[in-house]
Amino acid sequence: MGLSGRMQQVIVGAMALVAVLLVWGGFEPVIYAQNAKSQAVIEKAFPSSGKCKRCHERVFEEWETSPLSKSIHSAAFRASLDAYLNSSAGKDKALCFRCHAPHIREFPDQAQLFVDQAKSGDPSLDGVACAQCHLIKQVDRAKHPPEPKYELGSKTLYGPYKDFVQNLAHQSMELGLFQKSDLCLNCHQSVPSALNLGKANDLLGNWDQSKAVKSGKECQSCHMPEQVGESANGEKKRKTANHTFPGRIGKLRQEAAKLDVQTKVEGEKTTVTVTVQSLVPHNLPTTHPAWASVALDLDIKGKNLKTVFTDKRVYGRVYQDAKGQKTSFDFEAVKVLEDTVLKPEEIRVETFTFPTPKDTKTFDVEVILNYAPITGSASFLQRVEAESSKGSQDPVFQPIDIVKRTENIPVNK
Ligand code: HEC
Ligand code: HEC
Ligand code: HEC
Ligand code: HEC
Ligand code: HEC
Structure with a gap:
């Protein structure tokens, strides 16, 4: 029994309609519901920071202003994540999230969810938030880079206090790890995508040989400075740790380096000698x-x-990719062409020579040490601009001053 041509057309048409409905009307909500369920499972193991805010308002507000709270949010991150996933190196979708949203380590099957959330530009999943640090029970420093071990399901949060006040939301436990650099090293020591660079992939340098560290300072001493306040809402004031994580943002910058400027005018020629003394115990x-x-x-x-x-001097690393081109992505770097980073507590002397300014009794010498704006291929920079709600005004395109010196120099006749 055959169907008439007209009937066949109706059936095909109806099937197409059903297919369209499945994709737009049915399929999407199914994925959406699945994602929501996956996210709920993830957030059962790693409660979202909003849950902690209820009782830890001070800590939450500090953390919220820190770069850590935006670890999967920036335009530069989205653009470089995309570049990574589209590169030949980009097979492991979870790689960037190992540090930028480290709970992915416990949910390797959900890598696509993390990618989709980051790409949305407005992720509701946390990046490096409260539970992502306070559920770490151990850091294995024998691994390169060191690896965190999470303790899930026990409702115990680890922290610095032995004499914690009991509460109804979680158990607390003191762990020495929270006052040790080890906790930070699993994300800050080296990047696994650039491991073929070996020692040249070392981000901090010989930090453990620095004077600061030998005198007992840990990462927290400078980047989570001690203060006095409420650890939980309404509890008595005690020693707490600042969670704004000062770095590029914050006053810690003023302690990064000392600049000494010597200017010598010799007739037509002037020489400025700048001594840069890094006070930072790592690169x-x-x-x-x-x-x-x-x-x-x-x-x-x-x-x-x-x-x-x-004139200027630049401190950083220049990387080369497999094709012999310079690259601003460490995930495609195979070689370090140039390494001018200031080593821990290094003193660097720079000399600049130029014609003595004319028709003036004095001139100003201004020296600024700053974090330089983002660099890269034109297409990458355009992508970052396009990804940012602020466009070319995105903060990555602006330098951040660290220290500045200005001197007024007389021109002796
Ligand atoms: C789970 C990984 C992870 C751990 C653990 C971690 N960090 Fe970070 N940290 C990051 C990421 C990712 C960023 C960058 C966030 C951004 O800007 O997108 C960052 C940024 C920072 C910054 C800001 C840097 C800047 O350029 O201003 C400081 C300071 C910092 N971390 C200090 C620490 C200290 C101190 C510890 C240990 C107590 C620590 N971090 C532990 C992942 C981590
Ligand atoms: C081993 C941990 C680790 C891995 C893996 C890692 N990052 Fe990062 N990332 C960090 C830390 C720590 C910082 C903060 C560095 C600082 O401020 O000095 C950071 C900062 C950044 C920043 C600048 C801050 C921002 O959010 O705009 C970008 C962009 C970035 N990472 C992209 C990536 C991409 C893309 C990948 C994957 C190819 C990746 N990272 C893999 C630890 C990591
Ligand atoms: C990058 C890791 C990291 C993140 C993210 C983080 N903490 Fe902490 N937290 C620490 C470390 C390390 C200490 C101990 C510092 C010390 O004693 O020197 C600490 C201390 C604490 C303390 C006790 C001291 C105090 O300041 O009150 C509380 C409570 C706390 N954290 C809650 C939170 C909450 C809530 C969040 C999220 C809003 C959060 N932490 C995010 C690493 C982290
Ligand atoms: C119902 C209120 C409440 C909620 C919700 C809550 N906490 Fe706490 N938490 C407390 C109290 C109270 C203390 C004890 C503070 C003190 O001793 O001064 C505490 C202590 C801590 C400590 C210190 C533990 C130690 O031994 O050093 C950490 C870390 C911590 N909380 C993290 C978190 C995180 C992360 C979340 C969210 C997942 C969270 N808390 C949610 C009330 C709460
Ligand atoms: C003696 C104080 C001190 C100690 C200890 C210290 N730092 Fe720093 N760190 C600084 C200063 C000063 C700067 C530069 C100014 C700034 O950006 O705040 C800096 C900058 C940074 C930055 C941002 C700048 C960049 O180049 O990306 C990160 C990330 C960082 N430190 C991580 C760490 C980690 C991880 C440790 C522990 C291994 C550590 N620091 C130990 C003082 C310290």
Whole structure:
């Protein structure tokens, strides 16, 4: 028994309609519901930071202003995640999240969910939040990079206090790890995608040989400075740890380096000698992402404070990819072409020579050490701009001053 042509057309048409409905009307909500369920499972193991806010308002507000709370949110992260996933290196979808949203380690099957959330630009999943640190029971430093071990399902949160006040939401336990650099090293020591670079992938350098560390300082001493306040709402004041994680943001920058400037005018020629003394007990900058660099900018202002000469030195690493091209992505780097990072507590002397400014009795020498704006291929930078709600005004396109010195120099006739 055959169907008439007209009947066949109706059936095919109806099937197409059903298919469309499945995709737009039915299929999507199914995926959406599945994702929501997966996210609920993930957040059962790693409660979202919003849950902790209820009782730890002070800590939450500090953390919220820190870069850690935006670890899967920035335009630069989205653009470079995309570049990674589209590269030949990008097979392991979970890789970037191992540090940027480390709970992925416990949910390897959910990598696509993390990718989709990051790509949305407005993820509701946490990146590096409260539970992502306070559920870490151990860090295995024998691994490269070191690996965290999470303790899930016991409702115990680890922290620095032995004499904690009991509460109804969770159990507490003191762990020495929380006052040790080890906790930070699993994310800050080296990046696994660049492991073929071996020792050149080391982000911190010989930090453990620095004077600061030998005198007993841990990462927390400087980046989670001690203060006094409520640890939980309404509890008595005690020693707490600042969770704004000062770095590029915050006052810690003023302690990064000392600049000494000597200017010698010799007739037509002037020489400026800048001594940069890094006070940082690890590399400055730490070179992930690979474009991270610090610049020393010299600006000479002559008559009417008009700039008559500029020059700069750049501290960072220049990487090469497998095709022999320079790359600003560490995941495709095979070689370090140049390494000018300031080593722990290093003193670097820079000399600049230029023609003595004319028609003026004095001139200004301005020296600024700053975190340099993002660099990379034109297409990558355009992508970052397009991904950012602020466009070309995104903070990554602006330098961040670290320390500055200005001197007024007489021109002796
Ligand atoms: C689970 C991984 C992880 C752990 C553990 C971790 N961090 Fe980070 N940290 C990150 C990521 C990712 C960023 C970058 C966030 C961003 O800007 O997107 C960051 C940023 C920072 C910054 C800001 C850097 C800047 O350029 O301003 C500081 C400071 C910092 N971390 C200190 C620490 C300290 C101290 C510890 C240990 C107590 C620690 N971190 C533990 C992943 C981690
Ligand atoms: C071993 C841990 C680790 C891995 C793996 C890792 N990152 Fe990061 N990432 C960090 C840390 C720590 C910082 C903060 C560095 C700093 O400020 O000095 C950071 C900072 C960044 C930043 C600058 C801050 C921001 O959010 O805009 C970008 C972009 C970035 N990472 C992209 C990536 C991409 C893409 C991948 C995967 C190819 C990746 N990272 C893999 C630890 C990691
Ligand atoms: C990058 C890891 C990291 C993240 C993210 C983090 N903490 Fe902490 N937290 C620590 C460390 C390390 C200490 C102990 C620091 C010390 O004593 O020097 C600490 C201390 C604490 C303390 C006791 C001291 C105090 O300041 O009150 C509480 C409570 C706490 N954290 C809650 C939270 C909450 C809530 C969040 C999220 C809003 C959070 N933490 C995010 C690492 C982290
Ligand atoms: C019902 C209120 C409540 C909620 C919700 C809550 N906490 Fe607490 N938490 C407390 C109290 C109270 C203390 C004890 C503070 C003290 O001793 O000064 C505490 C202590 C801590 C400590 C210190 C433990 C130690 O031994 O050092 C950490 C870390 C911590 N909480 C993390 C979290 C995190 C992460 C969340 C969210 C997943 C959270 N808390 C949710 C009330 C709460
Ligand atoms: C003696 C204080 C001190 C100690 C200890 C210390 N730092 Fe820093 N760190 C600084 C200063 C100062 C800067 C530079 C100014 C700034 O960016 O805040 C800095 C910058 C940073 C930055 C951001 C700059 C960049 O180049 O990306 C990160 C990330 C960082 N430190 C991580 C760590 C980690 C991880 C440890 C532990 C292994 C650590 N620091 C130990 C003082 C310290």
